[in-house]
Amino acid sequence: MSQAQENEIRQPVSVDHHSKEEPTVKERNLTANPGDRIADEPQTIEEKAKQVAVDAPDITGDHIKVPTYFVVEEPDGTKKALHHVKDAEEISDVIRQARVDENGNRIWW
Numbered sequence: 001m002s003q004a005q006e007n008e009i010r011q012p013v014s015v016d017h018h019s020k021e022e023p024t025v026k027e028r029n030l031t032a033n034p035g036d037r038i039a040d041e042p043q044t045i046e047e048k049a050k051q052v053a054v055d056a057p058d059i060t061g062d063h064i065k066v067p068t069y070f071v072v073e074e075p076d077g078t079k080k081a082l083h084h085v086k087d088a089e090e091i092s093d094v095i096r097q098a099r100v101d102e103n104g105n106r107i108w109w
Contacts, residue, residue, distance in 0.1 A: 014044060035053030036053060036068070036084075036085050045081045048068065049067070049069060051068035052066070052067060053067065054066040066084060076100065
């Protein structure tokens, strides 16, 4: 043993529970936001419509609530649940379509 190791003073301290090795978020197969997760079991549109991805104050202090799924109605009348991350591009397309008139002209409001 070296002289430094022999002279080291060990004091009692609390155990740091955060320093133990844990699997990373990626290893645990989680996303950064639990509300982004898609259920393993199939769900009805009604069940999906009730899920909330974000329910917290933002940096300005405003309380923000974001649904996990946006329910949209297809031209044939059927309803479809679009996941706010996985189907973001399709959600944008739906919003764009909602902002045009029957002639395809963009409506600004």
